[in-house]
Amino acid sequence: MADCEEVQVEVEEPATKKARVQADIKECGENLHTVLKDFSEFQQTRILSDSSQRKTICIEGSFNNREGKAIVLLEKKPFNEEILKNTLNSNCVLQKEFSNDIYGFYEFFPSVKYSGIKTTVIYPATEKHIRKYQSQDIHLIEETPELYESVTLPHLQKEKFSLQWVTNILEHKSETDRVVFEDPSPEIGFILLPDLKWDGKQIEDLYLVAIVHQRGIKSLRDLNSCHLPLLKNIKGKGIKAIEEKYGIPCSQLRIYIHYQPSFYHLHVHFTYLKYDAPGIHAEKSHILSSVIDNIDLMPDYYQKATLPFVVKETENLFLEYERRGIVRKL
């Protein structure tokens, strides 16, 4: 679905939470999840998003006699050895659609117990939840240096995104047990830790992030020849730490920087090359070796280049560009 980096961890004050839970119970009789047994009381309102490739769907609806909205997320499960062993046999129906030469096209019906669908029910769902799961129109903007200075940069300065959580990591106040490697140098150092999307177990979806110690580098746009030692240090030591800990050689790593990033403190992504990680498309990701090479070729490359980036129609940055007639809603 969407790039999960955009999912902010929402922290609710304990007192607020207690009050809300009590209100919920008063309002709904009891927590939905203690009584939900099937979907007989669910009324579908609309499809928020779906992916035929990933076999997921996200539905907005409500439950009879319960106020407010609910979201149901369904995702087909991947195949595994156990399912194959128990379904590729005589107990399951195979229905031919057509065949052509050596190719036969069928529909295959495993028994109910092997057809489970991963299901998440969110209730009560806020408007924020709904926006998060709703499919949105996106646009590609070709950001010239002039547009960066006149539109993107003033927008960033106005929005004043909080970087407190980054500071907490860099100052060892949180996530200390998740740190895979640290180079403490204030100039060229960084902290390498698993991305929130990765459980740190199987290398098939390996995803780590290096967050630089140096403050004030907002994004790719700020990088110049002063930063070459920093970038080369991240590349070299990041590769070494991952090879040592996970046994993956550098030729099987994708190392890159997002533009626009999800937070404006320089960080570098490391993913397993075979992993189709979110946000690795050419219009968003810049391979670190090319970033280093570009600055080697032209020290002010990132101050001179036109950089494409993707923006959702609901983002404030889109509205800034729309107001100037550079992009338009459909």
Added chain:
Amino acid sequence: MADCEEVQVEVEEPATKKARVQADIKECGENLHTVLKDFSEFQQTRILSDSSQRKTICIEGSFNNREGKAIVLLEKKPFNEEILKNTLNSNCVLQKEFSNDIYGFYEFFPSVKYSGIKTTVIYPATEKHIRKYQSQDIHLIEETPELYESVTLPHLQKEKFSLQWVTNILEHKSETDRVVFEDPSPEIGFILLPDLKWDGKQIEDLYLVAIVHQRGIKSLRDLNSCHLPLLKNIKGKGIKAIEEKYGIPCSQLRIYIHYQPSFYHLHVHFTYLKYDAPGIHAEKSHILSSVIDNIDLMPDYYQKATLPFVVKETENLFLEYERRGIVRKL
């Protein structure tokens, strides 16, 4: 699964085919697909590949009393309105795994008729089929200009890939009815037509390719300031043709060049920005506006840059790089 561009259309001579089919029937009693009713006779040998993200799996095996190998491809089906209407009700079991606050995590079991799996059976399968479906280790190579000259270019010259099918399109000898737009100029002209992966119907997976009329431009590596009029012409007229025919504005198009390309005659890809098309990762695709901008900044950018590319362990180009100790097998 893999980038489908690599799938070649195999044409078998009618006489060869007839002989083979007769031999098949003699050998196997009858065509497997006329009798296959379930998987009771199927013996699984190994998993060739799987994707937990796309919910697909590809299995090699054999059928009892039938010679040779078989391939079974399974793919979970996407959700649709009809399935939702018939499953999100009281007939289907919902089993709670755990819940936390407003979030409930369940497994949901629809009835058998709504759990069909798309199934393809290939029998008899050749080694070529098996290689095609087998997951392969891939590596990222950082190609410096020196490596291009000493390894990649000599390899391309040695392999002498046939471009006859490209010539056929450019000379209007084939696929003439598929052409969406043509600028006939021998210098800056091109032919725009749907990629083989796109059926030309819904814009959700829109995919067109512009093939240049000018011969001899092998890839991104050859591009310099002489080619700016060609590249700008493709961008401008390609966008206009797509907007006119399909109603998609340029801000919703991803326009890019592959490196390495699947064939060494310059071509540009146009896909719908929301479409997660194969081969759009940052290590393979170069956004056309950035290509133009790079050459504007530095006329010989693509002769000086280090370009990353991905190669499979079974490709001859990998072997060339391995022989020089630049990359190694796992």
